[in-house]
Amino acid sequence: GAVVSQHPSRVICKSGTSVKIECRSLDFQATTMFWYRQFPKKSLMLMATSNEGSKATYEQGVEKDKFLINHASLTLSTLTVTSAHPEDSSFYICSARGRASKNTGELFFGEGSRLTVL
């Protein structure tokens, strides 16, 4: 099956710094990628939809200047948490949909990245 890889899997940073998380589709071209945030014991919260070559579409309540998303190629999307604060500490997960998923609706998920802001 299709593989989506996230890096780093864990990151600890100081308050005020910026952190970049990468999401790569390893063996397929991802026309659309999604970024989620997962709080402890809560569901996945969709943050934004990222389409290759265009600006990301953010969900209501998600600050686009805080969470910068770039989808520069068909295999890579990045999420940058700018000027991170402790409340940004969370588990961030990406998923990708490729051309092959068009008829199946299946999303392929990364393994997630745990961000801890001190």
Place this chain on the structure above:
Amino acid sequence: AQRVTQPEKLLSVFKGAPVELKCNYSYSGSPELFWYVQYSRQRLQLLLRHISRESIKGFTADLNKGETSFHLKKPFAQEEDSAMYYCALDAGSNYKLTFGKGTLLTVNP
């Protein structure tokens, strides 16, 4: 707006017992519904979707539009079924999914 409700946060059964994970949805249109599963220390992966009407690992799920439900069932649970299960709804284009809060299934020996 669409919503997915999984009323049980935790579900514990014994091996060999039947299991049903409940999922109810709220959406005015014709939804596409999915079950995703996350085994311990693994990523989320698709278990099944209502359109395909298939059985995966012994699990089935039937879309009941009258009750707006998409419960996941398995007649005989196995220990390896222990995992976090998420019901998800696709309400429109681009497969932007709305997830339920998940149910942690534990199958005891």
